Amino acid sequence: xxxxxxxxxxxxxxxxxxSVYNKLWLIAFAQTLVDNEVELISTGxxxxxxxxxxxxxxxxxxxxxxxxxxxxxxxxLHPKVHGGLLFKHGKPEHEATVRxxxxxxxxxxxxNLYPFEQTVxxxxxxxxxxxxxxxxGGPAMLRSGSKNxxxxxVICDPADYGEVAGQINxxxxxxxxxxxxxxxxxxxxxxxxxxxxxxxxxxANNPATA
Numbered sequence: 001x002x003x004x005x006x007x008x009x010x011x012x013x014x015x016x017x018x019s020v021y022n023k024l025w026l027i028a029f030a031q032t033l034v035d036n037e038v039e040l041i042s043t044g045x046x047x048x049x050x051x052x053x054x055x056x057x058x059x060x061x062x063x064x065x066x067x068x069x070x071x072x073x074x075x076x077l078h079p080k081v082h083g084g085l086l087f088k089h090g091k092p093e094h095e096a097t098v099r100x101x102x103x104x105x106x107x108x109x110x111x112n113l114y115p116f117e118q119t120v121x122x123x124x125x126x127x128x129x130x131x132x133x134x135x136x137g138g139p140a141m142l143r144s145g146s147k148n149x150x151x152x153x154v155i156c157d158p159a160d161y162g163e164v165a166g167q168i169n170x171x172x173x174x175x176x177x178x179x180x181x182x183x184x185x186x187x188x189x190x191x192x193x194x195x196x197x198x199x200x201x202x203x204a205n206n207p208a209t210a
Contacts, residue, residue, distance in 0.1 A: 010173035011151060015084075016108035017060070018050070019043040019076065019138065021115060022158060027053045029110070029161040036168050038108070043076060044068070063104075076137040085109065085144040089151045107173075108164075109145040110155045111138045113189075117196045127204055134197055139190045146183035154182050156189050 016038050020026060023046070030040060030050055040057040042050055050057040061068050064078040084106035087094040098105075114135040119125060145154040153174045155164060160182060167174045 010167060010171040010175050011107065011153075011179075012171075012173040013038055013107040013153065013168060015039045015041065015104060015106050016110060017041045017076075017081065017106050017141065018057075018110040019046050019060075019141070020110060020112045020158075021135075021138075022112045023049055024158045025161050026050075026110075026158070027055070029158075029165055030055050032165040032168060033108075036172060038168075041106070076141055079103065081106070081141065082144050085141065085152055086148050088148070106145075106152065108153045108155070109141050111142050112156055112158070113138045113193055116193065116200075120196075120200050130200060130204075135193070139193065142186045142190060146186040149179040149183035150176070153179050154186050156182075156186050160185075 013033075013036070016033055018026070018030065018040060019042060026046070026049065030053070033040060034055055040050060040055065041060055041063050042057045043060045047057050047059055060076055060078075060081065064080045079101065080103050083098055083101065083103040087098050087103065087105070089095075089105065097103075114133045116130070116133050116135070119133040120130050142154055142156055145152040153164060155161065163178065164174060164182075167178060
């Protein structure tokens with residue numbers, strides 16, 4: 001296989017982690033994954049939604065061997081999640097490390113974030129309520145997957161389900177070009193998200209500027 005052909009070869013997707021606030025079109029997309037023999041790992045309300053639709057799904061706590069804790073603040077911040085997203089496929093040292101620690105590759109991450117901007121736009125929102133709507137695990141997974149987009153497909157917007165599903169149905173995986181575009185979108189989304197949080201906290205600490 002020549003280099004140009006190799007660069008365009010879709011990477012097969014075998015395992016996906018789904019953790020979404022906005023469940024628009026989630027079931028249809030997850031059904032596509034199941035139809036293509038993709039293992040689903042999920043969290044909290046997303047896992048409940050998938051099970052209610054009759055789809056097979058493994059809780060992330062079962063996958064990591066560590067329970068969700070601190071009112072759900074800690075659930076995906078675990079080496080089996082981020083190791084599965086970040087290890088470089090084909091690099092001997094990385095391959096040896098993930099084998100040693102029982103870390104499986106996660107090929108697809110589907111995450112959208114707590115609606116921070118909508119929360120703080122509500123009249124009378126408290127600082128505590130705003131802070132509880134700062135998503136930590138979601139941006140971390142998106143950024144890990146995006147950094148390793150050579151191997152990982154990341155989706156932060158339900159509008160991208162259709163294109164990803166189409167490629168998976170056609171080939172079982174996604175192209176490098178699509179993975180690059182989705183990774184760039186993630187960094188734009190997480191940058192805007194962090195900017196909104198920073199702006200809110202600055203206003204909260206200096207009400208005169210609000």
